[in-house]
Amino acid sequence: MGIRMDEALNQMSLSLLADRCANELKRHRRKEPADDRFCPEIFHRAIVQRMDQAWSVLQQHFSEIVRIWLHSHPSSDVALLRDTEENYVAQTFSRFWYAVHDQRLEFATLNAALSYLHATLNGIVTDTLRSRLRSKEVPLPEPGFAEEPVVEDPIDGHVLWDSIQSFLPDERERRIAYLLYYCGLKPREIVTRCSKEFDDVKEVYRLSHNVVERLRRNRDRLRWLLDDEEV
Amino acid sequence: MDRLHALAPTNEELMSLVYNEGTLPQEEREHLEHCPICQQRLATYTRTTELLRTKLYRSLCPSAVDLNYYCLGGLPEKERIGIASHVLDCPLCAEEVEEIRREQASFDLYPAAAFSLPAAVRRIFGTLVVQQAQPVLRDDLPGTGWPRQYKAGEIDLSLHLSRTSDGETMLLGIITSTNAAETVDAFEGVAVDLYSAPGPLLRESDGEQRDIEDATPLLSTGVDDVGNIFLEPVPPGDYVMIVHLPDQEVVIEGLSINHS
Numbered sequence: 156m157g158i159r160m161d162e163a164l165n166q167m168s169l170s171l172l173a174d175r176c177a178n179e180l181k182r183h184r185r186k187e188p189a190d191d192r193f194c195p196e197i198f199h200r201a202i203v204q205r206m207d208q209a210w211s212v213l214q215q216h217f218s219e220i221v222r223i224w225l226h227s228h229p230s231s232d233v234a235l236l237r238d239t240e241e242n243y244v245a246q247t248f249s250r251f252w253y254a255v256h257d258q259r260l261e262f263a264t265l266n267a268a269l270s271y272l273h274a275t276l277n278g279i280v281t282d283t284l285r286s287r288l289r290s291k292e293v294p295l296p297e298p299g300f301a302e303e304p305v306v307e308d309p310i311d312g313h314v315l316w317d318s319i320q321s322f323l324p325d326e327r328e329r330r331i332a333y334l335l336y337y338c339g340l341k342p343r344e345i346v347t348r349c350s351k352e353f354d355d356v357k358e359v360y361r362l363s364h365n366v367v368e369r370l371r372r373n374r375d376r377l378r379w380l381l382d383d384e385e386v
Numbered sequence: 387m388d389r390l391h392a393l394a395p396t397n398e399e400l401m402s403l404v405y406n407e408g409t410l411p412q413e414e415r416e417h418l419e420h421c422p423i424c425q426q427r428l429a430t431y432t433r434t435t436e437l438l439r440t441k442l443y444r445s446l447c448p449s450a451v452d453l454n455y456y457c458l459g460g461l462p463e464k465e466r467i468g469i470a471s472h473v474l475d476c477p478l479c480a481e482e483v484e485e486i487r488r489e490q491a492s493f494d495l496y497p498a499a500a501f502s503l504p505a506a507v508r509r510i511f512g513t514l515v516v517q518q519a520q521p522v523l524r525d526d527l528p529g530t531g532w533p534r535q536y537k538a539g540e541i542d543l544s545l546h547l548s549r550t551s552d553g554e555t556m557l558l559g560i561i562t563s564t565n566a567a568e569t570v571d572a573f574e575g576v577a578v579d580l581y582s583a584p585g586p587l588l589r590e591s592d593g594e595q596r597d598i599e600d601a602t603p604l605l606s607t608g609v610d611d612v613g614n615i616f617l618e619p620v621p622p623g624d625y626v627m628i629v630h631l632p633d634q635e636v637v638i639e640g641l642s643i644n645h646s
Contacts, residue, residue, distance in 0.1 A: 167421075171452075173398075180496070183496040184496045184498060204554065209637070220495075220496070220497070223428075223497045223518070224497070226404065227497060235461055235561070235579075250451060250525065252458075253456065254451070258460065258461070258462060260460065262489060263493070266495060269495045269496075270490070270495065271455070271458060271460060273493065273495060274445075274451070274454035274455055274457070274458050274460070274486075274490070275451055275454070275455075276447060276450025276454070277454050277489070278450040278453065278454040278455070279450075280450075281453075281454075281482065282449055282450045282452030285450060287448075288443075288547060300592060311447040312442075312446050313446065315442070315445070316442075316446055319442075332438075334477070335435070335438075335439070336438040336441075336442040336443070337442050337443065337444065337445065337446050337447075337476070338440050338443075338444070338476060338478050339439055339443045339478075340477070341405045341406075341407060342401070342405055342407060343407050348477050349477060356407075357398055359490070360397075360398035360401040360402055360408075361398050361401075363401050363435075364397040364398060364400070364401045364431070367401075367431050367434050367435060370434065370438070371430070371434060381437065381441050384537060
């Protein structure tokens, strides 16, 4: 019986599948029991079988729900200042596509597929907010000024961190460097948020001074690593 | 750089100024204002700190998309272990993971259609006007007899029942506006749908309405150029009528029609 149903599902036309999927989705949204076979089949055809039409149907049917998720995100107002609703929706489907292909994921249920789609959108919004915070750390200089950033090939973050660690022999200095520069925490924030590791702000100031001095002693290498003349 | 003057700020004090967290005693502040060496020290520490924070901030953190996948358990083992190890080191990612997990546990994947167009249209429910001129028969409850007159904002809607030559019931209406600036032909072409009750709107126990998206009307028509509405044939039953005006929907509920 199960095999016959699977076969029937496999042979179902995409348009019929799309109709059934739309009804399935409506029932879910009304919190009514739904037959969870049709939407996962569209995901299967779009992702595993790589049918372009199925991917179009998938985007068509789930774009609205992604849009609603976006607007219900607690930071949607800030996120929508950085990019348009259309771009967030498009990025969500695009990133989702690459992720499920890379990881060879297949979804047995609609819940599983939508959880992954929602995780993608949520991550994209948070990454946008992170980049906003990063740009707030130091405002960009005016165009034409000497400090205007140039396009450069970034050095792998882990290689850079390994080099910085090699300049800092003391383990606590390495930890402070990580919390100050990689996490962007201020000394008092470190004492508050990492109180088990550091409970004295004066010690944090002392260690941060040691770190700056040690890095400056290695500024020739650091300049090359950071591709910056200002060290 | 060591402290060269008894009133010069210590290295720790300078670092507190770099992060805008400290204040100097009066004498040290005055010293700093006049000492180019101390000013140079402060400027150097500030510049180096700002540069490092700008270049390195969260550059070791996994993307928030990967953190979300990690929380769903949707990453390969190697990446999962890498992120788990990073989360132990990074208080910011640890906080994000906690927040993502909390949200994933309670998130409604199937939200109601809060942004669908029909829900965004202003909806007015017509109220039945008890007409003094109409005789109310002993067995008729107010609101159950015909013809009926409804009012919805500036809109007046009269509804009558009639019979076709085939003996079918026909629902006739005429729509007018109390707004003198609006002519009767303003309603020409306006769509009118008749649904079997409860229609496309459900009143929930808390009094809220929600749309039934796949409800299809039993009969549909358009208002003609003098404001008339004709719907036929109407079988016995309970109905809801919706008049789709350009900026609002007029909903008439409780239309009970029987052939007797």
